[in-house]
Amino acid sequence: MTITTTPVIHLEQLVKTFGAVRALDGLDLAVVPGEVHGFLGPNGSGKSTTMRIVLGLMRASGGRAELFGGDPWHDAARLHARVAYVPGDVALWPGLTGGQCLDVLAAANGGVSEQRRSELVDMFDLDPTKRIRDYSKGNRQKVALIAAFATQAELLVLDEPTSGLDPLMEQTFRHCVRERREAGVTVLLSSHILDEVEALADRVSIIRGGRTVSSGSLADLRRHTRAQVHALTVESPGELPAAAGVADVTVEQLSGHVDSRFTVDAEHLDAVVGLLHRAHITTLTVTPPSLDALFLRNYGDGSEADVEPTVDVVAR
Amino acid sequence: MTTRSERIAPPSPGGTATMLMILWRTQRRALLVWVAVLAGSMIATATAVAGLYDTPAKIHSYATAVASGNALQAINGHVEGIDSLGGVVQDEFGFLAAILLPLLGINLVTRATRQEEESGRVELLLGGRIARHQPTLAALLSTTGAILATAALFAAGLAASGIPVTGSVLYAASLAGLAFVFAGLTALLAQVMVHGRSVYAGALLVLGASYVLRGVGDVTDTWVTWLSPLGWAEKAAPFGQQRWWAIALPLAVGAVLAAAAVLTARSRDLGSALIQGRTGPARATGALLNPVGFAARVHRPAIVGWLAGGLLLTSMMGTLAQQLIDAMTGNPALADAMGISPTAPLEGFVAVTQLYLAVIATGYVVQAVGVLRGEETAGRLEHRLSGTISRTRWLGAHMLVVVAGLLAVVGASSLALAGTVAWSLGDADQTSAILGAGLAYLPAELVLTGLALAVYGVRPRAYPLAWAVYALVAFVAFLGPGLRLPRWALDLAPTTHVGNPPLDAVSAPGLVGLSSLAMLLALIGLLGFRRRNIPQA
Numbered sequence: 001m002t003i004t005t006t007p008v009i010h011l012e013q014l015v016k017t018f019g020a021v022r023a024l025d026g027l028d029l030a031v032v033p034g035e036v037h038g039f040l041g042p043n044g045s046g047k048s049t050t051m052r053i054v055l056g057l058m059r060a061s062g063g064r065a066e067l068f069g070g071d072p073w074h075d076a077a078r079l080h081a082r083v084a085y086v087p088g089d090v091a092l093w094p095g096l097t098g099g100q101c102l103d104v105l106a107a108a109n110g111g112v113s114e115q116r117r118s119e120l121v122d123m124f125d126l127d128p129t130k131r132i133r134d135y136s137k138g139n140r141q142k143v144a145l146i147a148a149f150a151t152q153a154e155l156l157v158l159d160e161p162t163s164g165l166d167p168l169m170e171q172t173f174r175h176c177v178r179e180r181r182e183a184g185v186t187v188l189l190s191s192h193i194l195d196e197v198e199a200l201a202d203r204v205s206i207i208r209g210g211r212t213v214s215s216g217s218l219a220d221l222r223r224h225t226r227a228q229v230h231a232l233t234v235e236s237p238g239e240l241p242a243a244a245g246v247a248d249v250t251v252e253q254l255s256g257h258v259d260s261r262f263t264v265d266a267e268h269l270d271a272v273v274g275l276l277h278r279a280h281i282t283t284l285t286v287t288p289p290s291l292d293a294l295f296l297r298n299y300g301d302g303s304e305a306d307v308e309p310t311v312d313v314v315a316r
Numbered sequence: 317m318t319t320r321s322e323r324i325a326p327p328s329p330g331g332t333a334t335m336l337m338i339l340w341r342t343q344r345r346a347l348l349v350w351v352a353v354l355a356g357s358m359i360a361t362a363t364a365v366a367g368l369y370d371t372p373a374k375i376h377s378y379a380t381a382v383a384s385g386n387a388l389q390a391i392n393g394h395v396e397g398i399d400s401l402g403g404v405v406q407d408e409f410g411f412l413a414a415i416l417l418p419l420l421g422i423n424l425v426t427r428a429t430r431q432e433e434e435s436g437r438v439e440l441l442l443g444g445r446i447a448r449h450q451p452t453l454a455a456l457l458s459t460t461g462a463i464l465a466t467a468a469l470f471a472a473g474l475a476a477s478g479i480p481v482t483g484s485v486l487y488a489a490s491l492a493g494l495a496f497v498f499a500g501l502t503a504l505l506a507q508v509m510v511h512g513r514s515v516y517a518g519a520l521l522v523l524g525a526s527y528v529l530r531g532v533g534d535v536t537d538t539w540v541t542w543l544s545p546l547g548w549a550e551k552a553a554p555f556g557q558q559r560w561w562a563i564a565l566p567l568a569v570g571a572v573l574a575a576a577a578v579l580t581a582r583s584r585d586l587g588s589a590l591i592q593g594r595t596g597p598a599r600a601t602g603a604l605l606n607p608v609g610f611a612a613r614v615h616r617p618a619i620v621g622w623l624a625g626g627l628l629l630t631s632m633m634g635t636l637a638q639q640l641i642d643a644m645t646g647n648p649a650l651a652d653a654m655g656i657s658p659t660a661p662l663e664g665f666v667a668v669t670q671l672y673l674a675v676i677a678t679g680y681v682v683q684a685v686g687v688l689r690g691e692e693t694a695g696r697l698e699h700r701l702s703g704t705i706s707r708t709r710w711l712g713a714h715m716l717v718v719v720a721g722l723l724a725v726v727g728a729s730s731l732a733l734a735g736t737v738a739w740s741l742g743d744a745d746q747t748s749a750i751l752g753a754g755l756a757y758l759p760a761e762l763v764l765t766g767l768a769l770a771v772y773g774v775r776p777r778a779y780p781l782a783w784a785v786y787a788l789v790a791f792v793a794f795l796g797p798g799l800r801l802p803r804w805a806l807d808l809a810p811t812t813h814v815g816n817p818p819l820d821a822v823s824a825p826g827l828v829g830l831s832s833l834a835m836l837l838a839l840i841g842l843l844g845f846r847r848r849n850i851p852q853a
Contacts, residue, residue, distance in 0.1 A: 057851075058845075077706035085702035090699075091694045096596075097596040098598075099597065100596070102600075104604060105699070107600075107604075108705070109703045109704065124739075128598040129596055130593070134592070140560075144699070148335075157702075
């Protein structure tokens with residue numbers, strides 16, 4: 001994926017203030033065509049505000065916001081022909097049926113494919129004759145998702161779209177996102193479900209306090225964090241605790257084996273494996289950091305030691 | 317040492333007390349407003365009547381005027397012992413009481429039962445040490461408390477106006493019984509209907525039927541009156557025969573309904589209902605897909621409701637035109653209280669009715685623009701504007717529908733007034749004057765529309781300001797003449813600048829000024845709306 005393509009969404013040093021509150025404080029985000037971009041951050045970190053600025057529902061107080069190279073505030077209605085949005089709290093008209101809402105949203109979104117609409121209604125197992133007021137939260141969410149997936153939009157903006165769905169529907173949702181991605185659609189997906197982002201996203205941006213704290217592919221992000229290592233060796237890897245880049249070491253002498261657990265940063269992994277090798281490896285497991293670990297590290301209050309993913313590895 | 321059975325003891329009656337405390341904390345404002353408004357309007361009526369009819373002769377002429385026609389009996393009820401101060405109060409307050417007291421029970425019970433259940437808050441409480449039937453029981457108890465407080469204030473207010481104490485107490489008790497029947501009925505409906513709005517609809521349907529049955533019974537002077545809870549209150553005859561036993565009927569029926577509600581609540585599943593929501597069409601038709609057609613759908617309830625109110629008011633007034641004019645010619649004090657000059661009673665009567673209609677029409681526009689605010693706070697506007705509909709187009713479509721609704725309310729109600737006046741007087745000479753007066757109020761009504769739009773567009777959180785101006789218009793219209801407000805106070809209401817047609821000439825500069833102001837305000841609203849954040853908390 002080349003970053004030289006014009007981004008679908010390009011935000012630079014975005015600032016948004018509500019009175020004295022600084023909701024966004026220099027946020028950067030670039031979403032390139034054809035990618036699924038995971039958008040992560042704790043509650044109140046500014047994810048929804050960012051999406052509303054991207055859609056021209058709110059105007060940035062500072063910085064630059066571009067959608068398809070245009071100004072989302074001034075050209076909102078024109079640009080929206082290429083966008084479909086699922087808001088965080090799906091609110092629909094209580095007196096209309098699910099099917100009527102689908103048609104109303106479709107009309108406002110510049111048309112849908114009839115065939116895909118009916119396929120999606122089946123896939124999400126939605127009864128379109130029920131009134132919105134009789135739907136559960138999950139069913140209302142399905143209506144908004146079907147409406148968005150059925151459009152010809154080039155960009156899907158999804159704000160925590162699966163918060164009310166059951167695991168089965170969550171799978172259907174993932175299937176639909178992948179299917180849209182294969183059709184060349186770009187997706188901005190904010191979520192709290194790390195599994196979902198890990199399964200779907202090509203790239204991830206993590207924001208906190210209205211600022212981007214990390215951005216890149218999952219591989220990029222992992223490169224900057226520590227891997228967990230568990231090794232059984234014949235001899236004791238004596239210098240291990242003193243080796244560069246190694247931390248959280250516990251070494252235990254078992255019958256005929258030495259059991260070592262530690263974390264190591266990516267650039268020193270090679271040297272450390274050499275060290276283990278000299279002690280004659282019996283088994284070796286290297287676990288790359290999970291997204292949870294990345295997430296916790298970036299969400300935490302900055303003191304890395306508190307949230308270091310390896311703290312729960314204890315000696316037997 | 318506590319045993320196991322003690323630790324998982326069934327919820328104690330303490331749960332009901334806890335529920336009552338929760339209700340008091342969350343709903344006391346509605347409760348206190350109901351009590352204050354009801355007691356206030358009753359005491360105001362009693363005081364005004366006592367001041368106006370200060371001699372037996374005046375009371376007698378009122379009694380003869382009212383008893384002469386069936387139409388007034390159909391509206392206010394058949395008052396036994398009308399030839400007394402208490403009887404006049406009962407007649408004057410009859411229409412208001414027949415609507416407000418049942419509404420007290422319906423509103424307070426619904427908001428504490430099915431509406432809470434629908435919102436999911438009851439679920440939260442039942443997860444604690446509250447038993448399934450206790451929210452319903454607490455709702456009934458707190459509503460009964462409100463009814464008793466209202467009745468006590470009624471009795472005190474009536475007695476203070478110089479009405480015999482026995483009659484005052486019986487009258488207050490009969491009205492309390494009326495409210496109690498509807499509280500019990502609503503509690504039961506809340507068990508069988510799945511949505512708060514269907515509970516309202518069901519209870520209002522029963523109220524409408526009760527009103528019709530009471531009217532039919534009174535006009536035909538038959539037992540049909542006894543089929544209606546409104547009839548039971550009337551048959552207590554507090555200023556006539558004083559049938560104390562007639563109060564037992566509403567109390568018994570209300571108690572049976574309440575008990576059935578509590579028992580049903582105890583045995584049914586949370587969130588369940590006998591009558592579930594119905595299904596509807598799976599596809600939207602052409603009109604819904606167009607922004608104007610969609611806006612019409614969104615505004616339909618407000619238009620229908622206020623239109624019904626306007627038609628009811630104007631056709632009722634029009635039907636009684638001849639009788640009211642006769643009564644005013646015979647009783648200048650009555651004419652004066654309504655702000656009608658005795659020299660031109662017909663024009664004065666039409667002018668007052670059109671002013672009342674303007675109060676209804678301005679209420680409609682403020683509510684209709686408020687619907688837009690509702691779309692935004694509910695989160696639907698955000699979704700709607702994420703499509704290809706621009707802000708200007710969205711607002712334009714909605715304002716088109718709001719103004720069309722205004723024309724419908726004013727036009728249809730004026731036509732109804734013209735038709736019924738012609739029927740009552742036996743000639744149609746007034747038709748063009750009546751329609752003209754209705755249309756002349758449009759610029760004033762549009763000022764309120766513009767103001768509501770400006771507040772919504774620029775500072776939506778300040779929307780109560782639009783309602784405050786509406787309250788001023790209503791206050792000036794209803795009480796301006798009676799209270800003899802100073803000129804500057806009257807001038808605060810846009811409706812004053814129309815010129816009070818057809819009694820006085822329409823003020824052309826007034827209409828031009830109002831129209832310009834309306835346009836200016838609407839423009840401010842549009843510009844503000846295009847520039848602000850959506851949603852704006």
